[in-house]
Amino acid sequence: MSLPHGSSHDALLVLNAGSSSLKFSVYRVDADEQLHLLASGGIEELGAAAHFWAKNSRGELLGEQRWPGRAPAPAPGPLGHSGAIDFLTEWLREHNGGGMRLIGVGHRVVHGGLSHSAPELVTPELLSYLQSLVPLAPLHQPHNLLAIRLIAQRLPGLPQVACFDTAFHRTAPGVSQAFALPPTITAKGVRRYGFHGLSYEYIARALPDYDAQAAAGRTVVLHLGNGASMCAMQACKSVASSMGFTAVDGLVMGSRCGSLDPGVLLYLMDELKMDARAVERLLYKESGLLGVSGISSDMRALSESQDPRAIEAIELFVYRIGRELGSLAAALGGLDAIVFTAGIGEHSAPVRAAICRAAAWLGVELDEAANLAGGPRISTTGSRCAAWVIPTNEELTIARHCLALLSQQEEGTRHEQQHA
């Protein structure tokens, strides 16, 4: 691998593979190793009625395509992950008017376990270790790893970098990572890991530009997307998170239940005779906003509905965030700022307002007009605790890591050659 300085056509591909979607971004790497977004998009509803879209950095549509959903044989099956990678690599080739050369692919990998706390070049050994973590993130990890394998087949020899959602939380003190379980179980890696770390890392890096006091002090970041979690940061380092051993813990999510009395699991198994797979389906795919409302996992759809079940689901979502905020503020010993980010956090003014009202006792005083305008600061100037809206960018975090690692590698190779 070489990273020729001076070429204006080197590019990095970033992939975020989910259970039913493949999101991507492409960055041009300039001669000064600065990243410039060329395109971003996704293929959603894989395995059903797949839909591809791509936009340039100005938000203008570069391409769109739809595939038919399931149809009786002998019609071809719906587009899956493998077809999506083929389509995407072909689409990039076709749209490569400027002679762009891919120099690497960065991936979001949800679980890095205990031993991987920094981005790493993918090797067969790393891949097999990451495979062993699949049971800890069944909704995400298999798809992350499949994308890595498919790229290795389709674009052999291209360096791939795995960036872990768990890594940012490795700085948290031992006590915040521990469950009250016997050491024989803890030794097997049963502990709190925390997720959404690539998003929190982006916010931690951006925060000083918004609020120097919060960046040096005690901040809780609320990543409220389809998956949702909160992270307590002391001086921009993670000290606690609402997510634990798996990404089903903590807040109410799109279709995940969040924290649950473990006694419920025993009841489901003993009394309702549910096996592990049925419990997994219930907790990950049939609960949360979707399960409570019976309508949708999508906050936009629920916000537009007058159905009392939709209202109840949003109330529970907000209530649990309020309680978790109290817990994380306690872990920090006080609170200087809160930051809203991800789909719901960035776009839903009513949800932000409800959370800020629940946080009034912590000193949050909402500026209604600023909140409706989308921020960035949505608390009054006199508010004891500041409230911000900061858009996250997990893809840029991955691209930065990928570039740093590839450059470091090239530096190492040059050094070896000089001393050979």
Ligand SMILES: Nc1ncnc2c1ncn2[C@@H]1O[C@H](COP(=O)(O)OP(=O)(O)O)[C@@H](O)[C@H]1O
């Ligand atoms: N304007 C909006 N109002 C309310 N919710 C919104 C709005 N825009 C996006 N969302 C919600 O954001 C969530 C998706 O967040 P996102 O961070 O994109 O998720 P993910 O990356 O985990 O798939 C969905 O629940 C969606 O309804």
Ligand SMILES: CC(=O)OP(=O)(O)O
């Ligand atoms: C970790 C996690 O919940 O990720 P996502 O928000 O992409 O589902």
Ligand SMILES: [Mg+2]
């Ligand atoms: Mg997300």
